[in-house]
Amino acid sequence: MPAKPVNPDLQKERSTATFNPREFSVLWAGGEERFKEKKALEKLFLEDPALQDDLPISYLSHKELYEHSLRKACIIGEKIRKLRADGEDGVDTYNALLGGSLGSAILKEGNPLALHYVMFVPTIMGQGTMDQQVEWLSKAWDCEIIGTYAQTELGHGTFLRGLETRADYDASTQEFVINTPSLSAYKWWPGGLGHTANHAVVVAQLYTKGEFRGLAPFIVQLRDSDTHRPMPGIDIGDIGTKLGMKGVNNGYLGLKNVRVPLNNMLMKNQQVLPDGTYVAPKNSVLTYGTMMFVRCALIRDTAQSLAKASTIATRYSAVRRQSPIDPNQPEPQIMDHTTQQLKLFPQIAKAIVFKTTGDGIWNMYNVISGEIEQGNLDRLPEMHALSCCLKAICSADAAAGVETCRLSCGGHGYMDCSNFPTIYGMTTAVCTYEGENTVMLLQTARYLVKVYGQALNGEKLVPTVSYISDAINQTKFVNFDGSLRSIVKAFQFVAANKTRIAYEQIELRRKQGYGTEVAANLCGTFLTAAADLHGRAFLAQTAYTELLALSREVSPELAEVLKVVLELYLVDACLNRIGDFLRFIDLTDQDVTKLEVRLENCLKRFRPNAVSLVDSFDLHDRVLDSALGAYDGNVYEHIFESTKKNPLNKEPVNGAFHKYLKPFMKAHL
């Protein structure tokens, strides 16, 4: 409930909305039950005074921020313990608190214990034997030990097979001897590794009986459980300040002849016997599963980033007045400048479409991983390809969208009190971790090119790529009538043609004598372009199917709004790739103008509900943490309040004046 009266411009926007935001809020939360759970969790966590900040954390030094973050992380941990004891925890709670909005309301620069919950525990569950789970899991669940997941090294992130950390099995003592043989072998980046975790799953190259066996995960104790001092042979610390995720305590780790018992290797998939005999994994497919799982989750996170940023910018744009349109009229809300609408509304639409797609692909993941468990791997490559390109597209678009929103707030967006800098830092990080975006697109493209070859051979393709066969059979796209359905179809046609070109270019290079891999590298930019279009065609298709389906289930008022969202999304997406459309489909200058006028028209129809749409994302003021985006819209007051907290302003004259400035100014007097 807002403490101050709501800004009248915002109030006006809310009172003229054509739909009931609560209806959409409930949908967005995943149903009435989830909505209530969300509210209850918010109450439990956000009203706890111990979890509130007096001083905006942007004023803290790196060291202070770490200490601050650890304090809060422990309070959250304690609350999670209580919830578990009461049987009230669950995946959604963990998601909300560790990756989601609620967590970011408490620790907006990230939680140094997060990796313990989201990587250390799950890795033991996924890769430990039953015995190992018994040994480690209860300690880990109870946080008697704190772990992290140490994979990336200073010298290697993308190319895991290049990792240098090695574990040599010593049968005489039944121990592994783990080493980082060079500086570039140092583990680098794992969250919480710096000063927080006392254990880690360390990924290393396994050698037994003097032979190389491939990568394996080892549980390594890093710090003494009482004193927290680094164990012998462990060189450990925090990697330093970063663009974002500033509270996560990303760390480095050097290991020098660190010995761990045989049983510390996680052995569900592969085993080392006491004598050093190596038993290889049956199936390397399972590791794909976790990666897909994480990527699907990330797609939803990108939707959340866009929801936050667009809420802030849209509310601000309803309150900010600047630059008369008609010189005889007063200054309008900046949201009435058409250029401003084109900055904001597509981000709102994207938030909705990414969320919908994220949910859809989540369900698809569950279906497919059920199939996989029953030994049916048919849809794995398809799903893998899709999750890769969607992760890349959604994170890149979300990061760009956050910046567009920030810039749309003029100078004030540049202040930390807008919260845009933090949101950007969190969002752009997704472009790099869990598979660097270019690498992701190349993985998808590799699949597409293979599938294209199959299609040429007349093989039947799986659902998400079947449009490629269609396009091969239909060399010309006919009847682009501008309907939403035809935009979706056209997207697929264009995507298929991008894949065709990538395929043809690789073939051409091969005929010129290059090997397949070298040819593929030469054609890298053709490949990434094809993967980009594949993902965008899927997004268009999903938006079309899901939003139309949804609009049949909701009130007519909300249905109308969703249709505008869909149309705006599709027309904007099409115009953003208009070069590809014009390249493969016969469109005239007038057709394009028509689409552009239609975009303008979509913006106009979107305008009356813009504020209520972002309201219905139902983001708590603490989640937004933005002077520009608060629910009450008292923008200037909030900016001023935040400025008053600035430690520099606690004294009228800063000490540096006497020390430096005065002597300098008076030097010549």
Place this chain on the structure above:
Amino acid sequence: MPAKPVNPDLQKERSTATFNPREFSVLWAGGEERFKEKKALEKLFLEDPALQDDLPISYLSHKELYEHSLRKACIIGEKIRKLRADGEDGVDTYNALLGGSLGSAILKEGNPLALHYVMFVPTIMGQGTMDQQVEWLSKAWDCEIIGTYAQTELGHGTFLRGLETRADYDASTQEFVINTPSLSAYKWWPGGLGHTANHAVVVAQLYTKGEFRGLAPFIVQLRDSDTHRPMPGIDIGDIGTKLGMKGVNNGYLGLKNVRVPLNNMLMKNQQVLPDGTYVAPKNSVLTYGTMMFVRCALIRDTAQSLAKASTIATRYSAVRRQSPIDPNQPEPQIMDHTTQQLKLFPQIAKAIVFKTTGDGIWNMYNVISGEIEQGNLDRLPEMHALSCCLKAICSADAAAGVETCRLSCGGHGYMDCSNFPTIYGMTTAVCTYEGENTVMLLQTARYLVKVYGQALNGEKLVPTVSYISDAINQTKFVNFDGSLRSIVKAFQFVAANKTRIAYEQIELRRKQGYGTEVAANLCGTFLTAAADLHGRAFLAQTAYTELLALSREVSPELAEVLKVVLELYLVDACLNRIGDFLRFIDLTDQDVTKLEVRLENCLKRFRPNAVSLVDSFDLHDRVLDSALGAYDGNVYEHIFESTKKNPLNKEPVNGAFHKYLKPFMKAHL
């Protein structure tokens, strides 16, 4: 001179370059003399131990950073004093130290005294009468007083006429009474205003004899010259932490019945007589001059940002090895992945083209401002239009380019020790200040649409827009043969058509009954698109003319390299707007593929000289301040060194373990 041996991969790149980087360095610096001056200044400033940091500033709190910045700013100020005393100061020195690279090597988050030199002093020079200059300038030059320029308010940045700060003339005391009548009237943003300046030029709405007269600048004393305490009626402080420019001490200012003498209004252009009679300015054109001047300078700054970012990313990409291309070969330098080349090389080319264009437009500015001083205003609107859109395009492209470079370094680009976060903060700020980019594009577009109407009437157009008449007379673009010249011509044709469409759309809306201004707003996105293409056509044309001219003056080896730069720039620029090309020019799918293959080919030809090209930007290691971009390429060592400076790593166990983590972990034991 590098202390450590240069990384062999970098060494190899340098030894295989086909041109002499020094030749280009000298050109880049503006000739042999300038090059030497630059080196001398670097020596004078960068070898001074007082200007070196032990601790990377990212570890400082906001308050500490301010104090640190002020200390160094005073040392720089003292050195400038000495240079002046020796007659060795000059525009270039000020540029280098306050806006340029050298300054950023010392104070990379900006200088709290910068606005004193670049805005306060010049405003007095430009807008003060001779008497006023005598009164204020020597004090200001000697830094006996420190000033800033306070224009933007919490409620108004873009729309200056909306400023609320007012100055009422009181003839009885011959004083102005200055007030910020509301919170939104508070001055907000001026650099150095927070705790540094003791004077400011305050822009306010002038009222004399009870009548409104428009905006006027007033010199206001903010703080006591001895104690530095705020003067009566002055509410002042630092606005708080920001995305970037963290050391600039941007401030806020409230004024309550602050009285300043009549003579404190700067009266070169307009006057108030003692009795309150107002004498209006003859010509409001002069203020355009300063704005154009600043924008032209900003274009060069964006080139510098790109030069920095691309140097860091290119060197890193020569040293970093990741992901075998051919599975039987070792991991390549990542610069050998074609997708990586497409991230890096266009940024290098853009740096060169923006610099060339910046220099060109600087000369044009000087010619035109000479004409203006002789009363000839003919080319003012043209120049204004050009400076607006180029400021917008170059800043937006540079900011995006910096991020592309950062992302191209994978995870390590995300660390502050890469220096990308700071470079981005500085660069993206340019999108907002000195005319918000969208507003800039709309100003250009307004001019273009007007000119289009003139062209339709058969009037002769000025040089930079004459291509519009050409396009009107030639409705179809013929003979796109892919030559560089035809790409430039095509850019102009496309730009003219974008203007045509904007013009037609506005006319259409007017026929539908909208007033001109409302119609223009509705067509906002058509207008910005037209301005964008106008600027890009100009960049293409300038790149073509200037780089070809240059390549006739230099050694054949360098000439070859410059031609590759030019071709890469043009082909890439064309493909980035390929939708517009396809829309207005008859190109087939095969034509586009040809361009794409050509792009790949340009990258390949660029590759051998990439490192030497960025070397020849000749950016001192202190300017780059990047563990990833140092000249010696010892990337991992530099990262590790920077991490060792992290205050968190000074103690093996952080205090927060005992305070928070241990009690939490042991709670259940």
